[in-house]
Amino acid sequence: MTYAEEILHLMREDEAVREVLASTGELFHGYHPQMEKVHLRNAQRLQELIEKNGFPTIPLVGEEACTAALRIILHAISWPEFMRAQEPALTDLAKAGQVPKSYVAFLIDRIRFYEGRKQIYGTNADWDENGILRVTEVEDEKNLNSRRAEMGLSPLDTLVITPMDGDYHPPDPAKRHKEYIEWTHKTGWRKS
Structure with a gap:
């Protein structure tokens, strides 16, 4: 199996487990242990591959496998x-054009999101106290869309993602938020 093929195989496994858990509704009630297990196993394997072969850049493995590797990194949320x-x-x-800039924006924001800091590019959303999915706090909101454009992201018209009549909403947003904060401490994203 080539480097690219192995990365794509890892991502297909992630997608298959996600699809099963979504079909039963289990995906939407906290971080499911089965999903976490796949994410951690994939990230550990990717780390081994990176140490052996270097980062799977577009010139090295092609855009599809490069993007899959970046998604594996973004999914390794319990391994800060x-x-x-x-x-x-x-x-x-990304500056050298070897990986998509947008995924670097996702990574930077995801790290900040889990650490409880303001995002730079507004790529992460969470349920607020009213059960509305919205982009969490961002730095310098006035210049958000220009920063997004620099990273190849489309502009945001609103920070509200899903109004109350949209998709899944947590039945108890306050409880869900409390569990999320506990999880960020347990995994080491937050210290205090």
Whole structure:
């Protein structure tokens, strides 16, 4: 199996498990242990592959496998050290045009989101106290769309993603938020 093929295989497994859990509704009630297991196993394997072969850039493995690798990194949410360790190298690779800039924006924001800091590009959303899905706090909201454009992201017209009459909403938003904060401490995203 080539480097690219192995990365794509890992991502297909992620998608298959996600699809099953979504079809039963289990995906929408906290971080499902089965999904977490797949995410961690994939991230560990990707780390081994990166150490052996270098980062799977577009010139090395093609755009599809590169994007799959970036998605594996973004899904490794219960392994903060791994995600944080990828940011500097990926920022440099994006500047060199070897990985899509948009995924670097996703990574930077995801790290900040889990750490409880304001996002730079507004790529992460969460349920508010009223059960409405909205982009969480962003730095310098006035210039958000220009920063998004620099990273190849489309403009945001509104920070509200899903009004109350939309898709799944947590039955108890306050309870869900409390569980989320506990999870960020348990996994090491937040210290206090």
